[in-house]
Amino acid sequence: MNSDHLRALAAAVDEGTFDAAAASLRISGSALSQRIRALEKQVGQVLLTRTVPVQATSAGEHMLRLARQVLALEDDALSTLGVGEQGRTRLPIAVNADSLDTWFLGVLKRAATWDDVVLNIHAEDQAHTARLLRSGTVMAVVTAVPEPVSGCVVVPLGTMRYHAVTTRFLADLHRREDGTPDLTTLPAVDYGVRDLLQHQVLVRAGLGTPPHHLIPSVTAYYRAVTGGLGWGMIPDSQMPAGVLEGTHPELTTIPDLGDMDVELHWQRWNSGPDSLDRLTEAVIAAAQDMR
Structure with a gap:
């Protein structure tokens, strides 16, 4: 299978339009269209919708995953020879935002010493990162989904424990006459939809369902909860001293809601560049600091 055709397929999905994909590959728009048509003729199926943005069909998603695997191995070989993107292999991965802001920083510190890799990280909820792996957008994910995506292997990483936290002031504003919190009116804060x-x-x-605020930033989310906008689930690694013990002057847990444990897993391609193996080792090592 022609790697130029596969690269055209991946570029069209990544860039969203044929014109942008052609520009990224430094070829003409007609040349890119010819490559896509040649690939579709070879497999006998339509692989892309000619919409804006361009999207892969069901058959296209399967071909896109193959394309990314083939291109990753090709780019890895080229990087070994000192050619390609500054001699570096591109590693697209997806990580949930809470991990990215906490224990996954250990992975980034190790990756800072690698001179043959560039990381492309997608921030996504842990329940949805597997979708990016399934579509072929990324090579590996931190996910809450233990069932392996086809062509992938799964490594358990550990547990992130979350606690329902709010400010004492906000909790007092939403108490019933008997002193218990009225969780039907106490606002919640969500990180994303x-x-x-x-x-x-x-x-x-x-x-x-009480009122829900939407704050799509890990830092701003934490500040919104600890600042009294609403209650939210805060992981152990971000918990201020004294909250769990009940001695914090401003923050308190909500016993009626309890804790939530989220089991995380590392899903990655079965086969891939050597740098993906190295990244996997770094993720497993860093996950030991999850709690």
């Missing part, structure tokens, strides 16, 4: 932790603990407690 796919952040389901707060929803899951509410369902587990048999509660409805």
Whole structure:
């Protein structure tokens, strides 16, 4: 299978339009279209929707995953020879935002010593990172999904424990006459539209849906919760001293909601460049600091 055709397929999906893909590959638009058509003729199926942005069809997703694997191995071989993108292999991966802001920093510190790799990290909720692996967008993910994606292997990493936290002031504003918190009116804070932790603990407690604020930034999310905008699930690694012990002057846990444990796993391609093996070793080592 022609690697130029595979590279054209990947570029079209990554860039969103044929014109942008052609520019990224430094070829004409007609040349890119010819390569895509040649690949579709070879497999006998339409691989891309001619929309804006360009999207892979069901058959295209399977071919895209193959394309990225083949191109990764080719780029790895070229980097060994000192050619390609500054002699470096590109490693696209997906990591949930809480991990990226905490224990995964250990991976970045190790990667800083590598002179043959460039990391492309997608921040995504741990329940949805596997989607990027399935589509072929990334080579590996930190995920809460233990079932392996086809063509991938899974390594358990450990558990991130989250606690429902709010400010004492906000909790006092939403107390019933008997002194218990009214969790139907106490606002919650979500990191993103796919952040389901707060929803899951509410369902587990048999509660409805209170008002939800949306703060799509790990740092801003933490500040929103600790500043009193609403309650949220905070991992052990970000927990201020004294909160769990009940001695913090401003913050408190919400016993009625309890804790939530999230099991994390590393899913990666079965085969890939040698640098993916090295990255896997770094992830497993850094995950020991998860709690």
